[in-house]
Amino acid sequence: MVLRVLFRAVIMGPPGSGKGTISDRISKSFGLKHLSSGDVLRANIKAKTEIGLLMKSCIDQGQLVPDDVISRLILQELKTMEQHNWLLDGFPRTVTQAESLDSAYHIDTVINLDVPFETIKERLTSRWIHPASGRVYNTNFNPPKIPGLDDVTGEPLTQRNDDTPETVTKRLKAYETQTQPVLDYYRNKGILETFSGTETNKIWPHVHAFLSKKVSDGGGMASGKACQ
Numbered sequence: 001m002v003l004r005v006l007f008r009a010v011i012m013g014p015p016g017s018g019k020g021t022i023s024d025r026i027s028k029s030f031g032l033k034h035l036s037s038g039d040v041l042r043a044n045i046k047a048k049t050e051i052g053l054l055m056k057s058c059i060d061q062g063q064l065v066p067d068d069v070i071s072r073l074i075l076q077e078l079k080t081m082e083q084h085n086w087l088l089d090g091f092p093r094t095v096t097q098a099e100s101l102d103s104a105y106h107i108d109t110v111i112n113l114d115v116p117f118e119t120i121k122e123r124l125t126s127r128w129i130h131p132a133s134g135r136v137y138n139t140n141f142n143p144p145k146i147p148g149l150d151d152v153t154g155e156p157l158t159q160r161n162d163d164t165p166e167t168v169t170k171r172l173k174a175y176e177t178q179t180q181p182v183l184d185y186y187r188n189k190g191i192l193e194t195f196s197g198t199e200t201n202k203i204w205p206h207v208h209a210f211l212s213k214k215v216s217d218g219g220g221m222a223s224g225k226a227c228q
């Protein structure tokens, strides 16, 4: 029998807390595959799939899409990643979603980015993205090398429809009422690790140290290591 020790992590935090930015650093440093629910939804909108067309208005209004829709989409994506260590960003966002994830996978750790709402609001209005890859820029924090263009492909960057000040306010409200209970859910399971701060560059070394320790303690991340 071949057993695989795989590492499965979730990253949580309010909109704009730096989940995408830190996920990118984690996937580069630790080789985890990064799956962002927002990227999956935006890809569906771009491809004009039935789900994408139906979900666009929820997203543009700063509301969450229905649990059954997003859970089906994400669990379907995760099926294609079964041989990999992964990091899930943006899912789960409700306790119902967390329960669906639990029924399919064992989650090793949940990284919670605790960034004050006031810090976030300023960031999101200056966020630019490369929709095809999910790469994230910010005109102040990490501007692209050439203004308006993606560093890797040279393709144009865009701003998200839901990064307007009014929609950001609604998303933060949704986070408070629907997503914060998920933090308690994981805290009760003893797998929540919270990192507080206002700057990604100050939070990142702590996340890096935490994950490095997990690796050295043998807490997963041994993709491909087979045992007889």
Ligand SMILES: Nc1nc2c(ncn2[C@@H]2O[C@H](COP(=O)(O)OP(=O)(O)O)[C@@H](O)[C@H]2O)c(=O)[nH]1
Binding pocket: 013, 014, 015, 016, 017, 018, 019, 020, 021, 022, 123, 124, 126, 127, 128, 136, 137, 138, 139, 140, 141, 142, 198, 199, 200, 201
């Ligand atoms: N000013 C500033 N902007 C940041 C910092 N960390 C990330 N950002 C930017 O803030 C925006 C939101 O970050 P992102 O990683 O997309 O957050 P997410 O919504 O939680 O995935 C992006 O434009 C980032 O480039 C930071 O420490 N300071």
Ligand SMILES: Nc1ncnc2c1ncn2[C@@H]1O[C@H](COP(=O)(O)OP(=O)(O)O)[C@@H](O)[C@H]1O
Binding pocket: 014, 015, 016, 019, 037, 038, 039, 041, 058, 059, 060, 062, 063, 064, 065, 066, 070, 089, 090, 091, 092, 093, 094, 097, 162, 171
């Ligand atoms: N797990 C989820 N459950 C419900 N809606 C979701 C989920 N993930 C993403 N969405 C929808 O997509 C939008 C954008 O999500 P995301 O890209 O993760 O943004 P951010 O973390 O910056 O708010 C959310 O505001 C919501 O409408």
